[in-house]
Amino acid sequence: MPYRPPLVPYETFVADPPDLPVREPGEDGVATVGRAEVVATDEHGVTVKAALSDGGSLVVRLDAAGHGVIRVRLAEDPQARSRSARALPLVHPRAHPAAITVDDTHVLIDAGAVVAEIRLDPWHLRFLTPDGRVLLDQDPGTRDISGRRRTLPFGRSSADGAPVAWHESFVAFGDERFVGFGEKFTPLDKRGQRALMWNYDAFGGESERSHKNVPFYLSDRGYGVLVDSGMPVQFDVCQSTHSAVQIIVPDDLLDYYVLAGPTPVEVLDRFDELTSRPYLPPKWAFGAWISSGFYPDSQQRVLQRARRIRDRDIPCDVLHLDCYWQVAGRWSELRWDDEAFPDPAGMLATLAGQGFRVCLWMNPYLMTDSPLYADAARAGYFLHRADGSTYVADVWHGSYPASAIVDFTNPDAVAWFRGLLRPLLEQGVAVFKTDFAEGVPADAVAHNGMTGVELHNVYTLLFNDIVADLTEEVAGHRTVWARSSYLGGQRHSAQWSGDVNATWPGLASTLRGGLSHGLSGVPFWSHDTGGFHGTPEADLYVRWTQFGALSPLVRLHGTTSRLPWDFPADTERDAVAALRLRYRLMPYLWSAAVESARTGAPMMRALLVDTPEDPTAWTTDLQYRLGTDLLVAPVTDPSGRRAVYLPTGDDWIDAGTGERHGGGRHLRVAVPLHRLPLFVRHGALVPLVAATGTVGDGPFDDVTLVSWGGVDARTVLHDVDGDTVVQALRDGDTLRVRTDGPLRVRRLSVVGDDAPRRLLLNGEPVTPTPFTPWFPPD
Numbered sequence: 221m222p223y224r225p226p227l228v229p230y231e232t233f234v235a236d237p238p239d240l241p242v243r244e245p246g247e248d249g250v251a252t253v254g255r256a257e258v259v260a261t262d263e264h265g266v267t268v269k270a271a272l273s274d275g276g277s278l279v280v281r282l283d284a285a286g287h288g289v290i291r292v293r294l295a296e297d298p299q300a301r302s303r304s305a306r307a308l309p310l311v312h313p314r315a316h317p318a319a320i321t322v323d324d325t326h327v328l329i330d331a332g333a334v335v336a337e338i339r340l341d342p343w344h345l346r347f348l349t350p351d352g353r354v355l356l357d358q359d360p361g362t363r364d365i366s367g368r369r370r371t372l373p374f375g376r377s378s379a380d381g382a383p384v385a386w387h388e389s390f391v392a393f394g395d396e397r398f399v400g401f402g403e404k405f406t407p408l409d410k411r412g413q414r415a416l417m418w419n420y421d422a423f424g425g426e427s428e429r430s431h432k433n434v435p436f437y438l439s440d441r442g443y444g445v446l447v448d449s450g451m452p453v454q455f456d457v458c459q460s461t462h463s464a465v466q467i468i469v470p471d472d473l474l475d476y477y478v479l480a481g482p483t484p485v486e487v488l489d490r491f492d493e494l495t496s497r498p499y500l501p502p503k504w505a506f507g508a509w510i511s512s513g514f515y516p517d518s519q520q521r522v523l524q525r526a527r528r529i530r531d532r533d534i535p536c537d538v539l540h541l542d543c544y545w546q547v548a549g550r551w552s553e554l555r556w557d558d559e560a561f562p563d564p565a566g567m568l569a570t571l572a573g574q575g576f577r578v579c580l581w582m583n584p585y586l587m588t589d590s591p592l593y594a595d596a597a598r599a600g601y602f603l604h605r606a607d608g609s610t611y612v613a614d615v616w617h618g619s620y621p622a623s624a625i626v627d628f629t630n631p632d633a634v635a636w637f638r639g640l641l642r643p644l645l646e647q648g649v650a651v652f653k654t655d656f657a658e659g660v661p662a663d664a665v666a667h668n669g670m671t672g673v674e675l676h677n678v679y680t681l682l683f684n685d686i687v688a689d690l691t692e693e694v695a696g697h698r699t700v701w702a703r704s705s706y707l708g709g710q711r712h713s714a715q716w717s718g719d720v721n722a723t724w725p726g727l728a729s730t731l732r733g734g735l736s737h738g739l740s741g742v743p744f745w746s747h748d749t750g751g752f753h754g755t756p757e758a759d760l761y762v763r764w765t766q767f768g769a770l771s772p773l774v775r776l777h778g779t780t781s782r783l784p785w786d787f788p789a790d791t792e793r794d795a796v797a798a799l800r801l802r803y804r805l806m807p808y809l810w811s812a813a814v815e816s817a818r819t820g821a822p823m824m825r826a827l828l829v830d831t832p833e834d835p836t837a838w839t840t841d842l843q844y845r846l847g848t849d850l851l852v853a854p855v856t857d858p859s860g861r862r863a864v865y866l867p868t869g870d871d872w873i874d875a876g877t878g879e880r881h882g883g884g885r886h887l888r889v890a891v892p893l894h895r896l897p898l899f900v901r902h903g904a905l906v907p908l909v910a911a912t913g914t915v916g917d918g919p920f921d922d923v924t925l926v927s928w929g930g931v932d933a934r935t936v937l938h939d940v941d942g943d944t945v946v947q948a949l950r951d952g953d954t955l956r957v958r959t960d961g962p963l964r965v966r967r968l969s970v971v972g973d974d975a976p977r978r979l980l981l982n983g984e985p986v987t988p989t990p991f992t993p994w995f996p997p998d
Contacts, residue, residue: 233617237662237676238452241379253273253294257340265284285477288331288332289331289477290477291475297473301475302448302472304471305450306674308682311707333480333486335350336348355442355478356443370461376474386470397411398411399828400740401433401435402417402736403432403736405736410457415457416452417433417455419677419705424719425726430733432705434705435455436707438488444488445476446476446491450706452676454468455467482832485821488821491820497817499744503810503940507536507915508776509539509774509775509777510536510539511777514779514780523571528783534784535802537576539577542777545560545581551585564647579650580653582687583655584637584654600627601626602624615659634686646694651691652701654703657702657704658676658703681709684705684709687700701715714773716745721751721754723760727760727764730751734747735824738826743816745824748776749782750764751764759791759893762893763854765799766855767854794894810938827844837865837868842856842862850899850900850906852897853899855896859890861890864888864899866882872900873928874898876895876998895996902972905934909922928972930972931950933947944962946959955968955976955979957982959981967986971991
């Protein structure tokens, strides 16, 4: 049984995972690989027959799945695949040549940046760098002085004579750090935690439960491990024993990949090669999204809201309409509430003329009160129970009527669902917020025969694929605003952190979740700015908006209003100033986004991404780099004070005070409410534009390039019309800046104590443009 804290109500969910069997005292049931013999080799890898400790045998296959990637499979059937693959494949390996060496005792599989070494008798597997350093070493199965098993080694476990799970264990070095596993709201370093790959409605985003699980982790020793399974895989990261990472896979085989670095960026790049490249949203998606909030709405209110946003000069590109664009109690039938929205086509046209895109909330459930329910149930469009009846579940936790769950394994149900969405897109809706999708119960049955356990995690991928495909077909882009995800979900941009609490601790846990998700291959992430549940106090609203404005994407949304004018005037002023700073930084943000889409590295970068050799970077989880040149440290309590760690390798300039600090040190800072701790890398070249009401789709024009320090520097800036190489060379009192590419740089600014007296832009003298501070004076 899972641990339940005493005297605290235990959270239950209609889609809780099934428990694995608990061993009785003295019971073993573990069959481990003891020795092996080579059966076949080819240009990609080796197949061996493994003898088990219980007298049985299994097949082990190791092969190269890319440069620096080795795949390991343990199964009865060499052709076995994960049960979740009946819905869709999660990993897409490609055959890669490997250098294979076999002798009487050992096998070597050389995949370039990583080498697998097998000792045949007794069996042992480890992974090495090309120069022979151990990256990853199998734990052979530890027992204590009484003979009790402490770890689950390479093999499988049975209960009542039937296999229930496969497992692998790796030695964890005493100072090794581990990050990843999806959007986890727990501390960034997962050592001492048990990560369960099961999507939950995460109830506030402040627990180990997650809407987005990714069975993948990174180690500070320069490798990553990816498990190909949609089942509820468990990673015991030095929790049961401080000396091992144990992986338990309740599936039909064990199938995992070791990805060499040595850097996190290289590991994430290899991860993308196996799973998918991140989808780059269109430019407008990086503007501000402002929501109606989770309360009744109408066409009149939407139009008034839009006009007020423009009249008050609040930057905004997307208006989000939450649940109440539909009839209350009939969610999600995907039809306008005709009384509240009598002319949606006219409303959408008016908003488009004002420069707004519109996002509509939806989910893959249908409330039983909907007039669509009876016919859809008769047609078999929903998940069902074992007796064939429609599965009606309390996916709203008692807050709203129970709902049926659309069965996306049924082609007819997919066609029906697309038919509900298409008219909305054709009417002018730009994008959908794909909410929920964590609610597939374990005992549900799908059209294609999958059980709820098999479908649960991958259901969200089917859901978001369908919405993204149709959006691309009609609207020309694949953007969704998704709450749940799983392995490969970086193809669904964007993702947000769910229904977080509007509290200071909620802000901090949200930040941890975003950093964790970014280290799991998902660069385009956001959150409900201001917090979702409850009403934020004024200071929290400002601090959260500052965090949101310097996140990959930003949306203001909650159960109550997050509209700036519904807060005190000085609160509105400070929150809107943060959004305007975002719009000034848009060329920098877009350039960072393009780089993330190409490489898989996060936009919101945990410090370890750029300084993996810095031990402190692997545990620092309440600050981040936005792109490579900005260091953001959101304020997470009302005092305005916090500790900031400046990473090694660079000096950093305080964007609020202009003060320069060396890297590799901690600062204690106190900042007034109108600004947050924000530092710029000394030597950075940061492009800026004037803050306008919308981002637009075309190339940036009239760009000011700011040299932070006035020193030699080089960067590559990306835009929709191509890449621009920018080179700055300091020669005495002259700074020569040359651009090679289409970016329209018109002006130069220099920040720093040693500013040059003379500036040349592409060989022509220019007058230095006075730098406009990013924050008002204190």
